[in-house]
Amino acid sequence: xxxxxxxxxxxxxxxxxxxxxxxxxxxxxxxxxxxxxxxxxxxxxxxxxxxxxxxxxxxxxxxxxxxxxxxxxxxxxxxxxxxxxxxxxxxxxxxxxxxxxxxxxxxxxxxxxxxxxxxxxxxxxxxxxxxxxxxxxxxxxxxxxxxxxxxxxxxxxxxxxxxxxxxxxxxxxxxxxxxxxxxxxxxxxxxxxxxxxxxxxxxxxxxxxxxxxxxxxxxxxxxxxxxxxxxxxxxxxxxxxxxxxxxxxxxxxxxxxxxxxxxxxxxxxxxxxxxxxxxxxxxxxxxxxxxxxxxxxxxxxxxxxxxxx
Amino acid sequence: xxxxxxxxxxxxxxxxxxxxxxxxxxxxxxxxxxxxxxxxxxxxxxxxxxxxxxxxxxxxxxxxxxxxxxxxxxxxxxxxxxxxxxxxxxxxxxxxxxxxxxxxxxxxxxxxxxxxxxxxxxxxxxxxxxxxxxxxxxxxxxxxxxxxxxxxxxxxxxxxxxxxxxxxxxxxxxxxxxxxxxxxxxxxxxxxxxxxxxxxxxxxxxxxxxxxxxxxxxxxxxxxxxxxxxxxxxxxxxxxxxxxxxxxxx
Numbered sequence: 144x145x146x147x148x149x150x151x152x153x154x155x156x157x158x159x160x161x162x163x164x165x166x167x168x169x170x171x172x173x174x175x176x177x178x179x180x181x182x183x184x185x186x187x188x189x190x191x192x193x194x195x196x197x198x199x200x201x202x203x204x205x206x207x208x209x210x211x212x213x214x215x216x217x218x219x220x221x222x223x224x225x226x227x228x229x230x231x232x233x234x235x236x237x238x239x240x241x242x243x244x245x246x247x248x249x250x251x252x253x254x255x256x257x258x259x260x261x262x263x264x265x266x267x268x269x270x271x272x273x274x275x276x277x278x279x280x281x282x283x284x285x286x287x288x289x290x291x292x293x294x295x296x297x298x299x300x301x302x303x304x305x306x307x308x309x310x311x312x313x314x315x316x317x318x319x320x321x322x323x324x325x326x327x328x329x330x331x332x333x334x335x336x337x338x339x340x341x342x343x344x345x346x347x348x349x350x351x352x353x354x355x356x357x358x359x360x361x362x363x364x365x366x367x368x369x370x371x372x373x374x375x376x377x378x379x380x381x382x383x384x385x386x387x388x389x390x391x392x393x394x395x396x397x398x399x400x401x402x403x404x405x406x407x408x409x410x411x412x413x414x415x416x417x418x419x420x421x422x423x424x425x426x427x428x429x430x431x432x433x434x435x436x437x438x439x440x441x442x443x444x445x446x447x448x449x450x451x452x
Numbered sequence: 453x454x455x456x457x458x459x460x461x462x463x464x465x466x467x468x469x470x471x472x473x474x475x476x477x478x479x480x481x482x483x484x485x486x487x488x489x490x491x492x493x494x495x496x497x498x499x500x501x502x503x504x505x506x507x508x509x510x511x512x513x514x515x516x517x518x519x520x521x522x523x524x525x526x527x528x529x530x531x532x533x534x535x536x537x538x539x540x541x542x543x544x545x546x547x548x549x550x551x552x553x554x555x556x557x558x559x560x561x562x563x564x565x566x567x568x569x570x571x572x573x574x575x576x577x578x579x580x581x582x583x584x585x586x587x588x589x590x591x592x593x594x595x596x597x598x599x600x601x602x603x604x605x606x607x608x609x610x611x612x613x614x615x616x617x618x619x620x621x622x623x624x625x626x627x628x629x630x631x632x633x634x635x636x637x638x639x640x641x642x643x644x645x646x647x648x649x650x651x652x653x654x655x656x657x658x659x660x661x662x663x664x665x666x667x668x669x670x671x672x673x674x675x676x677x678x679x680x681x682x683x684x685x686x687x688x689x690x691x692x693x694x695x696x697x698x699x700x701x702x
Contacts, residue, residue, distance in 0.1 A: 331549035331608075334500055335563035335615060336539025338531055345566060349553050426553060426595070 197397035201388065202404065210384025211405050217301055217370040217380060218409075222363050224306030229313025234343070236318055247314065254311035260372050263304035267376040269295050301373035301380075309366060316358045320351030352424040360417035364410050381405055453478045453619055453650045454499060458508035461494055468494045470674035471508065476619075476667075481651045483661040483682075486671035487697055492654040493546075495671070496621050499652070500541040501534055512541065513618060539567050542612030546624040548604040550596040556583060556607045557592040560614045568615070575614075582610040586640050602633030606640055613644075620644065622653040658702055662686055670694045 187193060201207055235247035254262070270291035279285030295303070324347045332342040374383035385398040454476040461469040468491045476482050484492040497503045498510060501518045510517045518534060519526040529537075551559050560579035564570040570578075580592055586606040596604050605625055612620060622641065626634040638660050645651055645664050655661060661668055662682045669679040672693050678685060686702075689695045 325549075327545060327547055327549035328551065330497075330502055331543075331545060331551070333502060333535070334538055334541070334543035335611070336535045336567040337563065338535045341566055345562065346551055350551075424553075 192396055193400065194394060194397040197394055198400050198404070201385075201398060201401045204388070204401075206384050206388060207381070207401060207405070210379055210381040211409075213298070213379060213384075214367070214370050214381040214405075215409070217298075217305065217373060217378070218363065218367045220302050221305035221309055221370070222366050224302070225309025225313045225362070225366070226359070228306070228310030229315075229317045230348075232310060232314035233317035233321060236314065237321060251311045251314055254308050255315075259304060259308045259369060260375065262308055263301060263372060263376055266295065266300035266304045267297060269300065297373075297376050297378045300376055301370070301378045305366065305369065305373070309362065312362060313359070316355055316362070317351070320353075320355035321347055323354045324350045349424070353421075356417065356420050356424055360413065360420070363417075364413050367409055367413065368406060453480070453513055454652065455511045455514075456495075456508070457510075459495070459498060459505050459510050460507040461491070461498060461503060462506050468674055469498070469505075472671075472674075472676055474669060474676060474679065476650060476652060478618075478650055479648050480666050481645045481649075481653065481664055482667045482669060483665040484652065484654045484669050484671060485656070485658075485661060485697070486677075490671045491674040492671050493623050496543075496623050496652060496654055499619075499621060500538045500543055502543075512537070535567070539563070539615050540618050542615060542617035542620040544605070544608050544612055544620070544622045544625045546627050548596070548601070548608045548628070550604055550608055550611070552596050555593045555595055556588060556599070559596070559607055560611045563611070564614050579610070579614055582613055583607065585643075586610050587636070600633060601629045602636045605629065605637045609637075609640055609644070618650065620649055620651045622651065622655070624654050624656070626655065626657060656701060658686065658698075670697065672697070 188195075232247045232250060235243040236251075238244055273291055275288050276291050276294055277285035277288040279287075321343075328346050328350065329342055332346040337345065370380055371382040373380055374386065377383070379387065381402055385402045389395040389398040454474075456472050456474050459469055459472040460467065470491075472491070472495055474482075484495070486492050494503060498505050499512060499517065504518060515537070516526070517537070518529055520529055520533075521527075550556075551562065554562060557576065557579050560582060561572070561575040564575045564578070565572060580589070583589060583592060586609055588603060588606055588610070591599060591603060591607075596607070599607065609625075625641070626637050629637065634657070638657060641651070641653070641660070642664050653660075653665070665682050667679060668682045668685045670677045670685060670689075670691075670693075677691050677693050678689065685694065686698065689698055
């Protein structure tokens with residue numbers, strides 16, 4: 144190829160300077176979006192119904208903050224239960240023992256097939272079904288038998304409802320992750336003398352994490368918002384705390400805005416956490432490295448609108 | 453070292469191995485040749501019990517693979533016992549199967565630490581020796597995705613050697629490599645053979661088979677068609693099927 148030799152001798156050839164194609168459609172679309180956005184912002188800022196001063200007044204109200212803490216507790220504990228249960232159910236479903244696999248399938252069928260709100264109400268009313276809960280040897284003597292009403296408080300009913308429901312969804316996510324790992328990895332691990340459990344723990348799950356993390360992040364964000372359902376069983380989380388206030392002062396809109404702001408703050412924090420988790424579990428994968436280089440190069444040297452994809 | 457008598461293996465209705473009988477002596481290098489689908493890789497996987505055989509007897513170092521004989525009955529081995537026996541047999545795969553989330557040295561130290569309970573420091577120093585031996589002293593902390601195919605396969609060989617196996621199985625170790633990278637892997641294997649390792653190699657590299665193997669076994673359709681010294685089998689094949697195969701690959 145003589146032309147490349149020539150350019151390599153004479154140095155870099157001039158960049159192409161061509162007249163760009165006009166995109167009138169883009170300009171029109173952008174104008175429409177800007178007008179709508181301007182109108183919306185104006186109405187939000189100047190509209191009297193929003194009562195921004197009331198929002199500011201209640202944003203750091205101790206009742207709202209207490210509700211926020213309960214919301215975060217519910218999210219963290221329920222997700223922890225969901226993830227542990229999900230891994231367990233996924234491993235059960237992939238187990239060579241058919242009874243374990245079927246049991247896991249049935250669990251997922253049941254908990255995915257009924258609304259979480261119904262499940263929450265069920266747990267809240269569990270005392271009607273099992274007035275006494277006994278802990279002991281099955282069909283044998285019981286060691287403790289606390290009253291269901293005192294054991295299952297509203298908060299605990301919320302945790303149970305959200306966590307057990309989440310377990311069913313996480314099970315499918317974890318299972319998808321495990322299946323996505325190449326079978327050759329299991330072959331290699333077993334040929335080195337690792338047992339099934341070691342292979343799962345050291346080889347398969349760490350690789351499955353790359354597939355598991357993004358939807359789990361979604362689930363966590365979704366869980367954060369789903370905790371608001373617990374307000375119907377009188378747990379004073381963020382939404383119910385706000386409802387209690389506006390049922391007295393009759394200012395629902397500013398209080399709902401306050402609540403929304405806090406939900407947005409929490410989801411933003413989760414986005415950041417998810418980003419770092421993905422980076423950690425993406426180590427060693429060429430695509431994640433390229434993406435990082437692209438990102439870096441893009442932020443440094445590509446101010447051309449970033450319309451790469 | 454390896455003793456197979458009438459080994460059969462079925463996948464559902466498909467019979468892949470139809471009675472394999474062969475013997476590998478300690479220190480011997482055996483090359484398995486044959487067209488694809490002839491059962492070479494399956495037989496290799498049976499030797500370390502990645503596949504269960506349906507009938508016949510298969511033993512490594514005098515002990516049955518996957519079973520324990522009590523009187524004249526066979527008892528299945530427990531998983532931990534199977535794992536312990538696999539740990540004594542190294543295996544190298546066509547597609548390397550390195551652990552992508554670990555660096556080269558972590559790939560090599562993983563099994564000695566987890567399976568043998570070796571100390572971290574000791575495992576690391578042994579691993580860096582092994583990686584040096586396969587010519588990768590510079591690449592200890594590279595991830596597999598940063599290595600070429602030939603380099604990955606050499607890490608895989610080092611990973612298998614780290615368990616100090618008494619037998620090494622190679623399942624088409626150079627088939628997935630660019631032609632110019634085949635040589636570096638074969639050189640490592642040749643050195644290993646010279647050091648006295650017992651090796652069973654499924655390969656299409658006739659040059660390697662001719663120079664390194666003590667025995668060549670030609671398989672087709674799930675049976676051993678013929679076997680013998682490389683010079684005899686490659687130069688004067690007795691069977692039509694062997695002749696036809698060799699005329700296509702040589």
